[in-house]
Each structure stands twice: as structure tokens, then as C-alpha cells.
Amino acid sequence: MLIDMDDILCRFSHYQLIFYIRVFVQVFSGAQKCKHTTSKLSQVYHCTGCGTFALHPLGVLKTNEKNSKLVKFGIPTGPPVSHRCEHCGHPHHIGGPIWSGPLHSPDFVQEVLDTASEKLCTFKRIQGVLSVIKEELLDVPLYYALEKLSGTIHVETPPMMSIRSAILNAGYKVSFTHMNRTSIKTDAPANVIWDIMRCWEKEHPIAKKRLIENTPAYNILAKQLEKDYSFAAHPAANPESKKLGFLRFQANPLPHWGPGTRATAMVGENKIKKSKRNQGKRKREASQESSDANQD
Numbered sequence: 001m002l003i004d005m006d007d008i009l010c011r012f013s014h015y016q017l018i019f020y021i022r023v024f025v026q027v028f029s030g031a032q033k034c035k036h037t038t039s040k041l042s043q044v045y046h047c048t049g050c051g052t053f054a055l056h057p058l059g060v061l062k063t064n065e066k067n068s069k070l071v072k073f074g075i076p077t078g079p080p081v082s083h084r085c086e087h088c089g090h091p092h093h094i095g096g097p098i099w100s101g102p103l104h105s106p107d108f109v110q111e112v113l114d115t116a117s118e119k120l121c122t123f124k125r126i127q128g129v130l131s132v133i134k135e136e137l138l139d140v141p142l143y144y145a146l147e148k149l150s151g152t153i154h155v156e157t158p159p160m161m162s163i164r165s166a167i168l169n170a171g172y173k174v175s176f177t178h179m180n181r182t183s184i185k186t187d188a189p190a191n192v193i194w195d196i197m198r199c200w201e202k203e204h205p206i207a208k209k210r211l212i213e214n215t216p217a218y219n220i221l222a223k224q225l226e227k228d229y230s231f232a233a234h235p236a237a238n239p240e241s242k243k244l245g246f247l248r249f250q251a252n253p254l255p256h257w258g259p260g261t262r263a264t265a266m267v268g269e270n271k272i273k274k275s276k277r278n279q280g281k282r283k284r285e286a287s288q289e290s291s292d293a294n295q296d
């Protein structure tokens with residue numbers, strides 16, 4: 001949504017609101033602001049084998065060493081990955097551009113948390129989601145899903161607290177994203193993440209018959225472990241929002257919950273949209289009424 005808004009606002013066109021999202025937009029105008037846009041957008045190189053991603057920003061900002069207010073706009077060199085993934089040897093898909101700037105303002109999130117009334121029916125949900133958002137790493141736009149990391153190398157899924165502790169014990173930052181309860185957002189480079197997974201596999205070895213040559217699992221586990229990681233509980237591994245028992249990831253009330261498909265009606269053998277069948281309905285009824293009146 002942010003990238004759409006950014007693109008559209010840059011062209012001074014209109015933004016169409018869809019479904020139930022209400023958006024309040026503050027527009028900052030000026031050529032300089034538009035130039036900043038490129039540094040907030042990135043192409044994504046997504047590995048088809050192991051799912052590792054790398055970002056390639058469309059533009060870079062260079063601040064002057066003597067005067068931090070002076071900014072130079074540059075074009076980055078790349079790509080950020082080789083022809084084949086350095087972890088599993090598979091090729092990449094290229095996607096984007098995506099929004100890679102900060103997703104929220106922590107001050108604003110805190111303000112909403114402070115002012116949200118407990119009388120609201122959805123207060124617990126608001127409190128839970130915003131608390132997770134507040135804890136999210138601001139400068140990390142994408143995340144890993146824990147079960148996908150373990151699924152790629154066919155190893156049993158480590159407990160979330162263990163993997164978060166291993167990342168923290170290695171000196172990196174980690175958070176959830178409000179989008180996914182098994183998410184890992186981190187500033188640790190991908191090679192550290194795969195090294196931690198190799199370390200986990202060393203402690204929980206997989207059956208060797210599951211390793212088929214040239215698969216991502218085979219190639220990732222064929223690499224030597226760079227160092228040993230500690231999965232011992234780190235004091236910051238359990239986030240505050242979880243300790244306080246907030247409603248963080250509320251399950252949908254029903255399966256397939258959300259906007260449904262458009263209503264359709266059967267006309268003879270054909271299925272047509274109800275909206276189409278009802279086109280001119282009032283006019284038809286009015287003319288029917290007037291012809292009935294004339295006959296009387």
C-alpha cells in the first residue's frame with residue numbers, strides 16, 4: 001500500500017480507497033522529497049531454492065561528511081547477488097520494487113496505544129497488534145518464516161525462543177512482524193541465519209537419505225559450520241508484548257474469513273453477476289408500472 005501511495009502521490013493523481021482501510025495522508029511536496037523516494041524502494045532478489053532474499057535499492061542517499069544536511073542522490077551498483085544463490089546454488093526470481101523504508105512511526109504507534117480507549121470492542125486486538133508493531137525492527141522490511149527455514153533443510157523446527165536466542169547471542173537484533181506469528185525479522189546476514197540452521201541440524205541431525213544431491217538442503221548442509229551458536233535462552237528473546245499476554249495474533253473467527261466473492265445468480269445455464277442482472281431493474285419496474293396503469 002505504501003508503495004502504491006508513494007507512486008500515486010508522486011504523480012499527483014488520486015488514490016482510491018478499497019475495502020475497509022481508512023488512510024490519512026500527509027503530503028510533503030517538493031522535488032527533494034520526490035528524490036528521496038528512490039532510496040525507499042528496492043528490487044528483491046528471491047532465491048528459488050532456499051527463499052533467501054536480497055534487496056537492491058533503486059537509489060542511494062549520501063550525506064556530506066562536513067554538513068549532514070547536504071544530501072547527494074546516487075544510483076547504486078549491483079546486483080547484490082551472484083548469478084546463483086551463494087547459499088544453495090539455485091537461481092533467483094526478481095520482484096518489486098517494494099517499499100523498503102520504515103513501515104511505521106514508533107512515536108505515532110505509541111500515541112495511538114496511549115489514547116486508545118479500553119471501551120472499544122476491539123481494544124485488546126488494537127493493543128496486541130500495535131505492541132508487536134512497536135517492537136518490530138524499523139529498518140528491516142522483510143522477514144523469514146521459521147517453518148520455511150527448517151523445511152528447506154528438512155530439519156525439525158526449532159522453538160521460536162531458541163532461534164531468537166541464537167540470533168541475539170550472536171550479537172544481532174531480532175523481532176517478530178505483526179504479519180506472522182512464526183516470523184523472524186533480523187539484521188543478521190543470510191549466511192548467519194543459515195549457519196545457525198546448520199548448527200541446529202548438527203544438534204538435531206536429519207536422516208542422510210533425505211539429502212538428495214543438488215537440492216537446497218544438500219547444498220546448504222554441505223557447507224562447513226562457520227562457528228558454534230548458543231541456543232541458550234537470551235533475556236531479550238521473549239518480547240514484552242508476549243510476557244504481558246497481549247492478544248498479538250488474533251485468529252480469524254471463521255475459515256476463509258474476509259471479503260467474499262461477488263454475488264452471482266443463475267440465469268438459464270449461465271452464471272452472471274447479480275449486479276449485472278439488476279442493471280436497469282428500477283427502470284424496468286417503473287415502465288412496467290406505467291404500462292399497467294395505461295391498460296387500466
Ligand SMILES: [Zn+2]
Nearest residue numbers: 047050085088
Ligand atoms: Zn538459495
